[in-house]
Amino acid sequence: MTDVLNVLTRKTSLRKACKELAVSELEKLSENLLELVEERKQEEAAVAEKLAEKQASIDAIKKQMAESGLDLSDLLGALEAGTAAKPKGTVKPKYQITDDEGNVHQWTGRGRTPKVFQKFFDNGGSKEDCLIG
Structure with a gap:
């Protein structure tokens, strides 16, 4: 691209490049460039018109302010x-289970089922058996 630009912007390089072109070809080249x-x-x-419209809008808003x-x-x-992020509330656990080791596990019921609960369900337990209160 820079080679083409160098040829087109330098008169001597352009003259050398167009040396073998006919007058009709040079006229066509001239028309295309124009x-x-x-x-x-x-x-x-x-682009200038859009910028002017934008500036006019800005000026109108400034005046109104x-x-x-x-x-x-x-x-x-x-x-x-208006755009401040509202903190998400924490969800209280809905299900609770105690495993064989005596550890208490709680689950909100949302998302993927924890392994402890899945094992309990696979062994015939139900969600209703784990409900808190």
Whole structure:
């Protein structure tokens, strides 16, 4: 890519590269380059227009904030208060079982069944047998 750019941006390199081209081919090349330049100008104008619209919106919001007596800290405070993560509550255990060694195991009933409970269920026990209170 840099080789092409070097040829196109240097007159002597371009002259050398186009030495064997016919005039009609050079005219076609010129037309293509002019079309590319026009397309790029339109793209840049569209970007500039969007930026101008965005700046106009920002200015309108600033004006509205000034009229309402608000500043940026008021907005940031409101956003932080609304988006603060609520702490998740802990779930109380719903099932309890004592294993052969006398260890007490509790389970909320959510997620994967613990091995101790699964072993109990496989031996014919039911969840109702393990209910707490």
